[in-house]
Amino acid sequence: MALDHALLVALRERPGSGYELARRFDRSIGFFWTATHQQIYRVLRRMQELGWVRAEVVPQDARPDKKVYEVTPAGAAELQRWIAEPVEPEPVRLALGVKVRAAAFGNAKALREEVARQRDRHAQRLDLFQQIEKRDFPDPRRLGPQASAQYLVLRGGIMVEKGWVDWCEEAIGVLREMEAGQ
Amino acid sequence: MALDHALLVALRERPGSGYELARRFDRSIGFFWTATHQQIYRVLRRMQELGWVRAEVVPQDARPDKKVYEVTPAGAAELQRWIAEPVEPEPVRLALGVKVRAAAFGNAKALREEVARQRDRHAQRLDLFQQIEKRDFPDPRRLGPQASAQYLVLRGGIMVEKGWVDWCEEAIGVLREMEAGQ
DNA sequence: GTCCGCATGTAACTTGTTACATGATTTA
DNA sequence: TAAATCATGTAACAAGTTACATGCGGAC
Numbered sequence: 516m517a518l519d520h521a522l523l524v525a526l527r528e529r530p531g532s533g534y535e536l537a538r539r540f541d542r543s544i545g546f547f548w549t550a551t552h553q554q555i556y557r558v559l560r561r562m563q564e565l566g567w568v569r570a571e572v573v574p575q576d577a578r579p580d581k582k583v584y585e586v587t588p589a590g591a592a593e594l595q596r597w598i599a600e601p602v603e604p605e606p607v608r609l610a611l612g613v614k615v616r617a618a619a620f621g622n623a624k625a626l627r628e629e630v631a632r633q634r635d636r637h638a639q640r641l642d643l644f645q646q647i648e649k650r651d652f653p654d655p656r657r658l659g660p661q662a663s664a665q666y667l668v669l670r671g672g673i674m675v676e677k678g679w680v681d682w683c684e685e686a687i688g689v690l691r692e693m694e695a696g697q
Numbered sequence: 698m699a700l701d702h703a704l705l706v707a708l709r710e711r712p713g714s715g716y717e718l719a720r721r722f723d724r725s726i727g728f729f730w731t732a733t734h735q736q737i738y739r740v741l742r743r744m745q746e747l748g749w750v751r752a753e754v755v756p757q758d759a760r761p762d763k764k765v766y767e768v769t770p771a772g773a774a775e776l777q778r779w780i781a782e783p784v785e786p787e788p789v790r791l792a793l794g795v796k797v798r799a800a801a802f803g804n805a806k807a808l809r810e811e812v813a814r815q816r817d818r819h820a821q822r823l824d825l826f827q828q829i830e831k832r833d834f835p836d837p838r839r840l841g842p843q844a845s846a847q848y849l850v851l852r853g854g855i856m857v858e859k860g861w862v863d864w865c866e867e868a869i870g871v872l873r874e875m876e877a878g879q
Numbered sequence: 880g881t882c883c884g885c886a887t888g889t890a891a892c893t894t895g896t897t898a899c900a901t902g903a904t905t906t907a
Numbered sequence: 908t909a910a911a912t913c914a915t916g917t918a919a920c921a922a923g924t925t926a927c928a929t930g931c932g933g934a935c
Contacts, residue, residue: 517790517792517795520795520796520799521795523799524795524798524799527799527802528798545789546789547789547790547791547794547795548789548790548791548794548795549788549789549790591802594799594802595802595803595804597796597799598796598799598800598803598804598807598808598811599804599807599808599811601811601814602792602793602796602811602815604818605790605791605792606731607727607728607729607730607731608699608729608730608731608787609729609730609787609850609853610699610784610787611784611853612729612730612850612853613699613702613703613706613729613730614702614779614780614784615846615849615850616706616710616843616846616847616850617702617705617706617709617776617779617780618780618842618846619842619843619845619846620709620773620776620777621777621780622777622780622781623842625780625781626780626781629780629781629782629783629784632783633784636786660801660805660875660878660879661798661801663801663871663874663875664797664798664800664801664871664875665798666871667797667867667868667871668791668794668797668798670864670867671791671793671794671864671868674860674863674864675857675860677860678856678857678859678860681856682852682853682856685849685852686849686853689845689846689848689849692845693842693845693846696842697842
């Protein structure tokens with residue numbers, strides 16, 4: 516149960532409504548933590564009951580009212596506590612890995628095409644991340660704490676995507692040979 | 698819902714009981730797909746109802762009987778079908794990423810220590826994978842289809858772990874600076 | 880006049896986790 | 908005599924997904 520904490524971080528970086536958070540989860544934060552709006556609303560309500568966030572209803576004209584959430588001192592304390600907790604290893608789930616091993620029994624061609632699509636997807640994402648890096652962090656040596664945390668996470672994303680692209684290339688080669696023998 | 702297919706792959710590689718599969722999921726297959734025994738039993742039963750696997754009760758002396766499962770032709774066909782299906786991007790959940798951004802608001806020291814532990818964990822795992830590589834795949838150029846699929850997945854694991862180790866090193870540096878300013 | 884964006888939600892479902900239960904045999 | 912291994916399972920719960928509902932305003 517860490518969506519709670521992901522939301523706390525997001526709200527500490529900038530208060531916002533559930534809707535607004537959902538959009539952020541489609542972009543920046545969503546690069547390393549995903550959530551749908553239903554989940555977000557549910558967790559926000561629970562955190563409000565726990566006193567970790569407080570909501571202020573902001574009336575708007577020409578738009579529905581919104582509830583802007585912000586982190587309370589209790590929420591900030593919870594975040595501090597949680598940081599110190601050990602991270603248990605997250606469950607691994609590499610569908611492509613399963614498929615590769617499945618392809619040993621046939622249909623390597625279909626998988627090779629799929630892997631090629633995945634490679635393109637990851638390459639695209641890598642490109643996006645590198646653009647963000649260039650645009651937002653041209654001089655990474657002097658950054659404030661918030662910015663350097665964001666930069667670090669971005670660097671992680673870049674590493675992951677690079678790894679995927681390389682692996683897909685390797686996989687395509689192996690699958691092509693497998694294909695020849697099927 | 699891909700535990701089904703992970704189990705089909707595992708059973709095609711070698712038939713076995715639920716218990717035996719659970720142990721495999723703690724080792725080889727578990728490196729890229731995790732599952733507990735409860736989940737495995739549940740899914741096996743469902744797949745039997747669907748006709749994807751069939752079970753044979755094997756009486757044993759000095760041990761409880763076991764049900765050895767194997768993949769039926771219908772199960773094999775399902776696997777072929779599934780391979781060709783596009784892999785939708787798996788939800789990203791990087792707790793460490795969230796924590797790094799949380800650490801911008803305090804407690805960077807606790808996180809740095811935790812990241813160091815993570816680095817060690819990943820380094821250990823990397824070492825394990827590299828040992829397996831050396832032991833089981835000394836000459837990767839001539840492998841049968843099953844072995845080359847296994848090798849490819851292992852290579853993926855090695856890449857991922859290397860990436861993590863590097864990232865953790867980077868993170869420790871950044872957190873140390875953050876710490877100095879908190 | 881239809882679709883998109885803003886804004887919040889309910890309900891039903893699937894998947895995954897945790898705790899517990901049983902019972903024999905081998906190992907320390 | 909306590910523990911670990913083999914072997915299968917139930918029950919309760921937590922987390923995440925999908926589908927649906929509402930309603931206004933602006934853009935095309």
